[in-house]
Amino acid sequence: MKPGGKSVNLGREELYELVWSEPMVRLAKRFALTDVALAKTCKRMGIPVPPRGYWRRKETGYRVGRPALPSLKPGMTRQVELRLREAAESTVDMDPEVGAQRLSRRGHRTASSSLSG
Numbered sequence: 001m002k003p004g005g006k007s008v009n010l011g012r013e014e015l016y017e018l019v020w021s022e023p024m025v026r027l028a029k030r031f032a033l034t035d036v037a038l039a040k041t042c043k044r045m046g047i048p049v050p051p052r053g054y055w056r057r058k059e060t061g062y063r064v065g066r067p068a069l070p071s072l073k074p075g076m077t078r079q080v081e082l083r084l085r086e087a088a089e090s091t092v093d094m095d096p097e098v099g100a101q102r103l104s105r106r107g108h109r110t111a112s113s114s115l116s117g
Contacts, residue, residue, distance in 0.1 A: 005032070006084045015080065016047045016069045023055050032083040046076045 018027055019042060024035040042049050048067045058064045072078065
């Protein structure tokens with residue numbers, strides 16, 4: 001963990017509830033990690049995660065199932081410490097122009113650069 005950064009300790013049950021309360025991408029943005037890293041953390045802790053398409057089905061009114069939290073197996077951790085994302089680290093509030101400039105510096109083509117030639 002980065003010194004001075006705020007972090008939170010979550011137990012298996014708490015993380016399970018969070019993972020099934022909102023999409024992983026959105027949940028990961030609250031912490032200083034990606035949705036893939038969050039999914040790997042859940043796997044190490046034996047926490048089932050929503051399958052692909054779960055949130056879309058739920059949004060459109062389908063009845064969706066939620067598996068129970070399985071019992072802890074040997075070698076699985078009970079708690080995890082996750083660093084909270086600081087406001088300055090957030091990419092959500094980034095100005096689109098700034099994002100396009102960063103991408104173009106990395107060699108990615110943006111919509112405007114591909115139109116100009």
